[in-house]
Amino acid sequence: LQTSLVSLKIGQKLNEGKTKQIFELVDQPGLVLVQSKDQLTAGNAVRRDQMEGKAAIANKTTSCCRSLVRFLFLHKVLGTTDCIKG
Numbered sequence: 699l700q701t702s703l704v705s706l707k708i709g710q711k712l713n714e715g716k717t718k719q720i721f722e723l724v725d726q727p728g729l730v731l732v733q734s735k736d737q738l739t740a741g742n743a744v745r746r747d748q749m750e751g752k753a754a755i756a757n758k759t760t761s762c763c764r765s766l767v768r769f770l771f772l773h774k775v776l777g778t779t780d781c782i783k784g
Contacts (some may be wrong), residue, residue, distance in 0.1 A: 704733060717756065724738045734760070 708731055709722035709732035716739045721731040739746050 730755075732760075 706726075707724035709719050709724040711719055712730065713720045717735050717737055718783060719733045721733065723729045723731055734757045736748050736750055736752045737746060738749050742760070
């Protein structure tokens, strides 16, 4: 999915955690927009701070991990079992 953020019709916020927000995509059922935050947390979010650029780094790391998982994942065998290429 190569598209710009400007061309997406972002709907309501579905969920928000310490470091990410999840939004529905109005024109693309089944897909969501995951927006990383520049927020750092420690001690189960007892301590918080902002670090400019952290969201971009976190998003790149997450994207690389997702790509690796997609590459390794072959198929779901059962509800609790996956077949992974080793």
